[in-house]
Amino acid sequence: MRFMWLAALLAAVIVPSANAAEIRIISPGVTLNAGLKDLAADFTKKTGVKTTIITSGMSKILNETKTAVPPADVVFVPLDLMGSLALDRGIKPGSFTALGRVEIGLAVKAGAPHPDVSTMPKLLAVLKSGKGVLYSNPASGSMEAAIIDRLLKRPEFAGVHGVISSEGEGGQALRRGEGDMALQLVCEVYPYSDISLVGPLPPELGAHIDSAVAISARSTDPKDAAAFITYITNRAAAKIWKAQGLDRF
Amino acid sequence: MSSLSQIGPVRGRRTRRDVGRRPGVRTWGLAAALMLFTAPAAQAAEIRILTPLVTFNAGLKDLVTAFTEATGIKATLMVSGMSKIIEDASTVSPAPDVIIVPMDLMGTMSRTGHLEAHSFAPLGRVEIGLAVKAGAPHPDISTVPKLAAALRSAEAVLYTNPTGGGMAPKIIQAMLDRPEFAGVPSRYSSRGEGGQALKNGEGDMALQLVCEILPYKEIALVGPLPRELGAHIDSAVAVSARAADPKSASAFVAYILRPEAAAVWKAKGLDRF
Numbered sequence: 128m129r130f131m132w133l134a135a136l137l138a139a140v141i142v143p144s145a146n147a148a149e150i151r152i153i154s155p156g157v158t159l160n161a162g163l164k165d166l167a168a169d170f171t172k173k174t175g176v177k178t179t180i181i182t183s184g185m186s187k188i189l190n191e192t193k194t195a196v197p198p199a200d201v202v203f204v205p206l207d208l209m210g211s212l213a214l215d216r217g218i219k220p221g222s223f224t225a226l227g228r229v230e231i232g233l234a235v236k237a238g239a240p241h242p243d244v245s246t247m248p249k250l251l252a253v254l255k256s257g258k259g260v261l262y263s264n265p266a267s268g269s270m271e272a273a274i275i276d277r278l279l280k281r282p283e284f285a286g287v288h289g290v291i292s293s294e295g296e297g298g299q300a301l302r303r304g305e306g307d308m309a310l311q312l313v314c315e316v317y318p319y320s321d322i323s324l325v326g327p328l329p330p331e332l333g334a335h336i337d338s339a340v341a342i343s344a345r346s347t348d349p350k351d352a353a354a355f356i357t358y359i360t361n362r363a364a365a366k367i368w369k370a371q372g373l374d375r376f
Numbered sequence: 377m378s379s380l381s382q383i384g385p386v387r388g389r390r391t392r393r394d395v396g397r398r399p400g401v402r403t404w405g406l407a408a409a410l411m412l413f414t415a416p417a418a419q420a421a422e423i424r425i426l427t428p429l430v431t432f433n434a435g436l437k438d439l440v441t442a443f444t445e446a447t448g449i450k451a452t453l454m455v456s457g458m459s460k461i462i463e464d465a466s467t468v469s470p471a472p473d474v475i476i477v478p479m480d481l482m483g484t485m486s487r488t489g490h491l492e493a494h495s496f497a498p499l500g501r502v503e504i505g506l507a508v509k510a511g512a513p514h515p516d517i518s519t520v521p522k523l524a525a526a527l528r529s530a531e532a533v534l535y536t537n538p539t540g541g542g543m544a545p546k547i548i549q550a551m552l553d554r555p556e557f558a559g560v561p562s563r564y565s566s567r568g569e570g571g572q573a574l575k576n577g578e579g580d581m582a583l584q585l586v587c588e589i590l591p592y593k594e595i596a597l598v599g600p601l602p603r604e605l606g607a608h609i610d611s612a613v614a615v616s617a618r619a620a621d622p623k624s625a626s627a628f629v630a631y632i633l634r635p636e637a638a639a640v641w642k643a644k645g646l647d648r649f
Binding site: 213220221225330333376 | 479480482484487494496497498501603606608612635649
């Protein structure tokens with residue numbers, strides 16, 4: 128009987144802290160696909176802190192960060208959106224951390240020749256030779272698709288046959304054979320063995336997404352959130368990000 | 377040929393005790409002895425800070441002075457245009473210790489080895505705002521349709537010529553090219569910034585970075601443009617990979633990012649993240 132009381136007392140003390148050892152991470156597809164899934168799993172293995180990743184589209188992610196229940200503890204968004212979130216007091220002061228860059232690249236089917244896309248004239252010549260250059264639908268609210276859509280509307284790109292994917296990403300449409308090339312975030316080319324990354328677009332096009340991470344102002348576990356951010360931004364983690372397409376700053 | 381303008385060095389202020397005292401022979405002797413021990417460190421305690429105008433005008437000058445007063449570390453500001461700042465960061469001699477640039481450029485500099493690893497720190501945002509002459513009524517510009525109506529009612533909406541390479545004029549130009557702003561009587565400043573042209577009477581409104589409106593008492597800030605236009609410059613700070621004094625550079629970065637510095641930035645038009 129005395130042991131049962133003791134067990135009940137211990138449970139009352141331990142259960143709340145065990146419940147607290149769980150963090151929720153809100154992220155757009157770009158960071159989710161560029162190493163976040165693996166790093167979150169590694170963090171849980173090493174610390175015992177559970178991690179739940181909530182994926183959100185770019186057009187909704189700020190609102191969801193501010194209002195979703197239960198709230199996220201850690202927020203990943205592009206740098207510009209993080210600036211807005213910081214000014215709206217949506218993140219813990221001082222926690223805004225620059226994370227890294229994911230480039231938009233050119234993909235072809237696996238086994239197809241890799242053309243030279245290292246300069247603007249060379250990239251233009253290659254794209255103009257394509258039967259169909261696939262990309263994701265910008266109407267979906269995708270930041271990457273909007274960048275590519277603006278790029279293809281530039282006068283230099285006149286003559287490029289851009290084709291919006293019938294479903295999902297441009298890279299996925301390339302796999303289905305809807306065209307012979309795709310413009311896609313490199314982290315969304317790597318996962319598919321039947322398509323192959325030719326290379327990132329020339330830097331002067333600014334075709335990339337720069338991301339940041341921070342602790343949400345609504346976090347119920349800011350200590351574990353801070354530990355998670357330290358974990359994913361340490362030097363060892365840079366290799367995991369790099370392997371999946373994100374270059375750490 | 378570098379486009380850099382150098383301001384400084386900003387030196388430590390003499391204290392009240394120093395003023396009016398003439399050093400005696402013993403003092404000179406002591407000073408000479410002290411110099412033997414301290415001269416190398418004192419020479420090292422000087423940093424150079426590379427910045428574009430947006431942060432230069434938004435509180436950096438004041439914070440550099442305050443940092444020098446607080447630490448005794450000399451600081452020289454090197455102002456560069458946006459179109460040349462990456463090149464200046466890698467080639468100018470002597471090299472900068474601290475680099476302040478917009479976020480996107482900082483990302484590029486980080487990837488191209490210009491920065492000390494992991495020193496990239498977000499700084500803050502300067503909005504583009506609408507200015508009118510001091511004393512003129514302030515129109516409601518809280519939404520895009522209201523802003524567009526206010527701009528259309530102007531005789532001339534002034535802004536800086538984007539061919540100068542400035543980032544803010546390019547943002548303004550892109551905004552005015554949007555269909556919602558058709559019919560706005562926009563005009564480049566004949567010389568200098570849009571706000572300066574407003575001050576000189578070339579028109580009755582100006583679109584300009586807030587930090588470049590606040591210094592002029594002859595013109596008044598109506599307010600920042602609506603958030604959905606994305607009319608702002610977000611800046612970041614980092615320690616240069618070429619820094620001769622990375623320790624003092626890190627101390628400077630920590631100084632300008634500390635919470636107490638936020639009020640200085642805010643007063644000059646930069647909202648700290």
